[in-house]
Amino acid sequence: MQVRVAEQATEMGLMALIDTVEQALGTPVQTAVKRADEQAFARLNGQNLMYVEDAARKIQQALEGRYPASSVSVRHFESLHPHDAAAQTSNYLS
Numbered sequence: 180m181q182v183r184v185a186e187q188a189t190e191m192g193l194m195a196l197i198d199t200v201e202q203a204l205g206t207p208v209q210t211a212v213k214r215a216d217e218q219a220f221a222r223l224n225g226q227n228l229m230y231v232e233d234a235a236r237k238i239q240q241a242l243e244g245r246y247p248a249s250s251v252s253v254r255h256f257e258s259l260h261p262h263d264a265a266a267q268t269s270n271y272l273s
Contacts, residue, residue, distance in 0.1 A: 180238065181249060182246040183247075183248040200238055203237045203238050206224055231254065231255050231265060234253045235251045235266040235267060238253070249270060250267070250268070250269035251268050253265065
């Protein structure tokens with residue numbers, strides 16, 4: 180994900196950005212976790228299934244108000260199939 184921060188911004192707002200994405204997707208951002216924690220994360224994701232295209236769209240819509248120039252890439256690393264699923268969207272005016 181890329182966002183442009185206004186030149187006059189006094190802070191990046193990284194925690195707010197993470198919160199915005201988590202709220203848009205309905206699940207927390209996953210970092211390196213223990214197996215027990217990973218199972219809980221998988222259960223939560225199982226209750227909120229979506230395609231990568233939907234995830235990219237939801238994140239993009241959530242960012243529009245605060246970050247008028249942003250690009251979102253979502254990739255699901257497949258463990259069962261020989262390919263990954265990916266989606267990308269942006270609202271750059273160029």
